[in-house]
Amino acid sequence: MNRLISTQVSRRSVLGAGLATAGVLAMPSILRAQDKSLKVGVYGGYFKKSFDEHVFPDFTKATGIAVESVAEPTGEAWLVQLEQAAKAGQAPADLSMMSQTSTLKGQSTELWTPLDTSKFKHYGDLLPRFINKYPDGRVAGIGAVAWWITLVSNTDVYKEAPTSWAAFWDKANEDKLGLLALASNSFLLEVTAKTFMGGTNALDTEEGLNKAFEKLAEVKPNVRLWYRDEAQFEQALKSGEIPMGQYYHDVTGLAIADGFHVRTTFPKEGGIQDSGNWVLSRASTKVDEAHAFIDYMSQPSMQGVMSRKVGTTPTLKKEVLDLTPAEFASVSSDIEPIIPRYDLYTSKADWINQKWTELIVG
Amino acid sequence: MSGLDINAITKAFGNFIAVDNVRLNVPHGTFVCLLGPSGCGKTTLLRMIAGLEEPTSGAIVLDGEDITPLPTHKRNLGMVFQSLALFPHLSVGDNIAYALRIRGASKEEQKKRVDELLTLIHLPGFADRPVAKLSGGQRQRVAIARALALSPKLFLLDEPLSALDAKLREAMQVELRQLQQRLGITTIVVTHDQREAMTMADLVVVMGHGRILQAAPPIEIYRKPADAFVADFIGITNLLPAEVDSAGRTTILGTAIPGLAMPAGVTRASVSIRPEDVHLGQPGSRAITGQVTFVRDLGGTIETFVEVGSTSIIAVATPRERPNVSVGAKVGVTLPPESCVVLGS
Amino acid sequence: MRREAPKSFADYTPLLFPGLMLVVFFVVPFSTMIAVSFFKRNPAGFYTPDFVIDNYARFLTTFFAGVLGFSLMLAVLVAVCCVSIAFPFTYLLTKRSRRAQTLWLVGLLSVLSLSEVIIGFAWSTLFSQTAGITNLFVALGLMDKPVALLPTFGAVLAGMIYQALPYTILVLYPALVRLDPTLLEAARTLGASPVKAFFNVVTPALRNTIVATLIMVFVFALGSYLLPQILGRPRHWTLSVLITDQAIYQSNMPFAAAMAVFLVLISLALVGLTLLVGRRENAL
Numbered sequence: 001m002n003r004l005i006s007t008q009v010s011r012r013s014v015l016g017a018g019l020a021t022a023g024v025l026a027m028p029s030i031l032r033a034q035d036k037s038l039k040v041g042v043y044g045g046y047f048k049k050s051f052d053e054h055v056f057p058d059f060t061k062a063t064g065i066a067v068e069s070v071a072e073p074t075g076e077a078w079l080v081q082l083e084q085a086a087k088a089g090q091a092p093a094d095l096s097m098m099s100q101t102s103t104l105k106g107q108s109t110e111l112w113t114p115l116d117t118s119k120f121k122h123y124g125d126l127l128p129r130f131i132n133k134y135p136d137g138r139v140a141g142i143g144a145v146a147w148w149i150t151l152v153s154n155t156d157v158y159k160e161a162p163t164s165w166a167a168f169w170d171k172a173n174e175d176k177l178g179l180l181a182l183a184s185n186s187f188l189l190e191v192t193a194k195t196f197m198g199g200t201n202a203l204d205t206e207e208g209l210n211k212a213f214e215k216l217a218e219v220k221p222n223v224r225l226w227y228r229d230e231a232q233f234e235q236a237l238k239s240g241e242i243p244m245g246q247y248y249h250d251v252t253g254l255a256i257a258d259g260f261h262v263r264t265t266f267p268k269e270g271g272i273q274d275s276g277n278w279v280l281s282r283a284s285t286k287v288d289e290a291h292a293f294i295d296y297m298s299q300p301s302m303q304g305v306m307s308r309k310v311g312t313t314p315t316l317k318k319e320v321l322d323l324t325p326a327e328f329a330s331v332s333s334d335i336e337p338i339i340p341r342y343d344l345y346t347s348k349a350d351w352i353n354q355k356w357t358e359l360i361v362g
Numbered sequence: 363m364s365g366l367d368i369n370a371i372t373k374a375f376g377n378f379i380a381v382d383n384v385r386l387n388v389p390h391g392t393f394v395c396l397l398g399p400s401g402c403g404k405t406t407l408l409r410m411i412a413g414l415e416e417p418t419s420g421a422i423v424l425d426g427e428d429i430t431p432l433p434t435h436k437r438n439l440g441m442v443f444q445s446l447a448l449f450p451h452l453s454v455g456d457n458i459a460y461a462l463r464i465r466g467a468s469k470e471e472q473k474k475r476v477d478e479l480l481t482l483i484h485l486p487g488f489a490d491r492p493v494a495k496l497s498g499g500q501r502q503r504v505a506i507a508r509a510l511a512l513s514p515k516l517f518l519l520d521e522p523l524s525a526l527d528a529k530l531r532e533a534m535q536v537e538l539r540q541l542q543q544r545l546g547i548t549t550i551v552v553t554h555d556q557r558e559a560m561t562m563a564d565l566v567v568v569m570g571h572g573r574i575l576q577a578a579p580p581i582e583i584y585r586k587p588a589d590a591f592v593a594d595f596i597g598i599t600n601l602l603p604a605e606v607d608s609a610g611r612t613t614i615l616g617t618a619i620p621g622l623a624m625p626a627g628v629t630r631a632s633v634s635i636r637p638e639d640v641h642l643g644q645p646g647s648r649a650i651t652g653q654v655t656f657v658r659d660l661g662g663t664i665e666t667f668v669e670v671g672s673t674s675i676i677a678v679a680t681p682r683e684r685p686n687v688s689v690g691a692k693v694g695v696t697l698p699p700e701s702c703v704v705l706g707s
Numbered sequence: 708m709r710r711e712a713p714k715s716f717a718d719y720t721p722l723l724f725p726g727l728m729l730v731v732f733f734v735v736p737f738s739t740m741i742a743v744s745f746f747k748r749n750p751a752g753f754y755t756p757d758f759v760i761d762n763y764a765r766f767l768t769t770f771f772a773g774v775l776g777f778s779l780m781l782a783v784l785v786a787v788c789c790v791s792i793a794f795p796f797t798y799l800l801t802k803r804s805r806r807a808q809t810l811w812l813v814g815l816l817s818v819l820s821l822s823e824v825i826i827g828f829a830w831s832t833l834f835s836q837t838a839g840i841t842n843l844f845v846a847l848g849l850m851d852k853p854v855a856l857l858p859t860f861g862a863v864l865a866g867m868i869y870q871a872l873p874y875t876i877l878v879l880y881p882a883l884v885r886l887d888p889t890l891l892e893a894a895r896t897l898g899a900s901p902v903k904a905f906f907n908v909v910t911p912a913l914r915n916t917i918v919a920t921l922i923m924v925f926v927f928a929l930g931s932y933l934l935p936q937i938l939g940r941p942r943h944w945t946l947s948v949l950i951t952d953q954a955i956y957q958s959n960m961p962f963a964a965a966m967a968v969f970l971v972l973i974s975l976a977l978v979g980l981t982l983l984v985g986r987r988e989n990a991l
């Protein structure tokens with residue numbers, strides 16, 4: 001949304017919903033008129049640009065399936081659009097890149113066609129966290145892109161890199177932090193649970209959640225900025241105005257490459273790994289083409305291309321990848337990640353949101 | 363020395379001189395009418411007296427004190443604007459009491475004075491009316507009362523009656539004059555209307571092109587206009603060419619007027635004679651012969667237009683004074699020398 | 708001149724377009740919003756037509772009362788500050804030459820073209836420790852070291868006043884230009900100094916304009932949701948921020964709609980109250 005001032009295109013940045021929809025109607029980028037074709041929804045902005053450049057042409061060459069890429073709007077608007085369209089038997093896109101929370105929400109209405117995993121040659125090499133299943137075990141989505149949210153700091157202000165998320169609670173950091181403003185995109189409850197309560201399972205009960213909230217409340221005096229707009233924090237981090245916080249590993253990497261005095265650290269509790277799935281609308285008739293695409297994308301070589309060209313985290317086991325250690329380190333870490341408890345943001349969404357808002361606003 | 367002294371006041375707007383070196387002495391208690399055509403600088407002169415406009419040069423002295431450097435609000439004057447400028451958010455009473463309130467007068471004092479003034483302007487009991495709900499004449503009076511609230515030394519009015527219809531205007535002229543005489547306040551009224559000036563003024567000041575052309579009591583202005591401009595501006599007049607013939611007699615339109623003397627050394631001049639002084643009779647050698655071209659019978663008066671050569675002469679008389687003449691008839695025009703004013707050039 | 712009352716349908720045609728616009732841009736969206744505010748929320752991100760009052764019930768807590776109270780207070784403060792600054796400023800502007808007036812108005816119009824985002828970022832830079840105005844004060848020797856002036860309530864207020872001021876001036880300008888200058892002159896001849904006359908003649912004579920402008924700025928400020936986020940702390944977030952949160956990030960349209968309806972109703976009530984008080988005073 002609010003990124004007019006942004007100096008570079010963020011990976012997660014997207015056009016406004018209206019604009020994106022207009023774009024869908026006006027300029028479908030069809031690669032080749034062929035019998036077999038597939039409409040693929042990707043996050044607008046950087047991701048769509050990268051996929052149009054590095055992925056779709058090669059896929060068409062390899063399989064003969066033409067791809068029409070569709071820019072998805074932000075938030076849950078795309079989910080709502082898919083749902084409405086499916087009710088009418090339409091699919092604005094066959095395959096879509098979908099956030100974990102939206103994937104779960106779509107599950108509740110059986111919006112996603114279960115995927116036949118036997119058609120994926122490297123299914124066994126996928127990291128379990130990149131397989132999204134219906135409660136009964138059917139596969140609803142396969143990891144598409146993944147990224148990290150890490151502990152970032154300004155190297156002028158912090159000569160020593162912080163090592164733990166606990167730095168957020170350090171009294172010495174009063175009024176120094178920039179954190180994401182929403183429970184469902186900052187994942188700070190999970191960070192709290194992992195750092196102080198032995199793991200995200202502590203959030204299973206309401207009692208555990210309450211405890212996590214209480215602990216999190218102690219961070220408040222240290223927070224200078226609760227941001228929704230990435231550009232706002234990024235600018236402040238670079239200038240040292242807000243010298244520490246949570247931010248995207250990949251974008252911070254670009255800032256370092258540009259010579260800014262910032263660093264990104266995987267804390268010993270692990271970075272936060274967020275990701276999007278490939279999901280297939282139940283209204284789509286292109287089931288075979290969709291499986292072919294997911295299969296193509298899940299090859300180790302493609303995951304290597306993605307990491308090198310787009311900067312995403314591989315969804316496959318490290319062993320099968322063709323990445324050098326340095327390449328791997330730039331997009332991932334061996335430290336076990338903090339996996340967000342997406343289920344909380346569907347089952348207890350309103351309760352958490354309310355408590356969260358009261359926590360930071362109150 | 364009491365009264366108002368305007369001492370060589372000049373006002374220039376850029377290159378344009380709106381008021382040009384005006385000198386005028388107004389004795390205390392005098393009612394002055396500033397008269398002149400549009401754009402001649404009347405308003406500008408009045409605003410300089412009020413302090414709303416700063417003179418380019420010259421001084422204004424009131425009762426011996428040079429008030430030129432004083433800001434408006436320290437001059438102790440009352441002013442009525444052409445637009446009246448009543449405060450729309452205040453009632454009649456509050457409008458009138460405004461000056462008292464500014465001075466911090468007590469509520470009782472204010473009320474007493476407001477009642478007094480409302481009686482004076484014949485609007486008793488109007489104090490609580492909103493000004494928007496008054497008739498034109500009533501608003502006029504309220505504006506006057508408001509300006510008089512502090513019994514100012516000087517009362518200035520800029521075309522105060524021009525927005526009223528003819529009947530009401532005449533009534534207000536009389537009222538204003540009576541009010542001024544009762545209060546004995548030095549008053550300057552700007553007007554376009556010479557009748558108005560004649561009705562009210564002790565002293566009529568005729569202006570033209572930023573200068574004072576004549577300042578005199580109304581009857582003198584009427585009877586003895588200083589020049590053709592004043593004569594023409596004040597009432598209707600016949601302006602006729604006069605010259606001295608070889609025999610030394612003064613002639614008008616070729617006919618000698620015995621008893622009319624030209625100033626020494628002048629052989630040609632304009633003569634002004636008011637229509638009511640022109641006599642019409644049978645054509646004869648002692649009269650100017652002309653032909654009647656138009657007769658306008660207004661009931662109370664009859665205006666007769668007589669053409670002599672290319673000059674038109676207007677004569678006015680009551681029906682009783684004049685035997686019927688009809689259009690086309692030949693008449694003899696007689697000009698009594700005592701009514702003829704030889705004008706300066 | 709007397710005007711005939713419109714009789715046939717054709718007489719109403721001039722009203723057709725504005726009427727249509729009103730329906731399309733106000734009646735329809737607002738009715739939709741009211742309807743949605745009673746719909747049932749489905750946590751999966753959708754809603755189903757229904758008639759439930761949960762969405763309003765959730766809103767009736769001290770927490771939201773606090774946020775609502777803060778939003779109203781902020782909007783009132785912005786309105787009062789804007790009018791207090793803009794009114795004398797615009798008055799003095801109307802006394803300048805035509806050329807100066809035109810230049811000022813063009814300048815103000817160009818400020819209007821700035822989006823809320825740009826204004827927010829400009830002020831956040833201006834108030835920052837690293838690049839802000841306090842560095843200038845340090846250079847001038849007024850301060851020892853640069854400090855951050857945000858996030859603070861003052862920063863939010865400053866940003867919002869900056870954003871609303873051009874509107875305020877442009878709304879006041881026509882009324883002040885049309886104001887009869889002799890009103891002030893009359894007050895001066897009656898013994899009021901120009902400053903006194905400004906306050907007890909010009910200001911009360913334009914009271915209706917001032918009240919209308921206050922209401923306009925109030926409503927305008929109530930809708931601001933970016934500046935409080937960029938320049939303030941979470942406790943300075945307005946109800947509009949929370950509405951945006953619900954609508955965009957939580958996909959909770961029914962709750963967002965309920966909050967919006969509540970905000971509109973409270974604002975309307977306040978505006979009505981203001982007008983009522985104004986009328987009563989006028990009648991006195």
Ligand SMILES: Nc1ncnc2c1ncn2[C@@H]1O[C@H](COP(=O)(O)OP(=O)(O)OP(=O)(O)O)[C@@H](O)[C@H]1O
Pocket residue numbers: 375378380398399400401402403404405406407554
């Ligand atoms: N502020 C001003 N700037 C420039 N010129 C002005 C200004 N005020 C008046 N003038 C000019 O000065 C001249 C005299 O104006 P003034 O208003 O005194 O005329 P007036 O005799 O009152 O005319 P009227 O009978 O039409 O009211 C006019 O030519 C007018 O255009």
Ligand SMILES: [Mg+2]
Pocket residue numbers: 404405406520
């Ligand atoms: Mg005038």
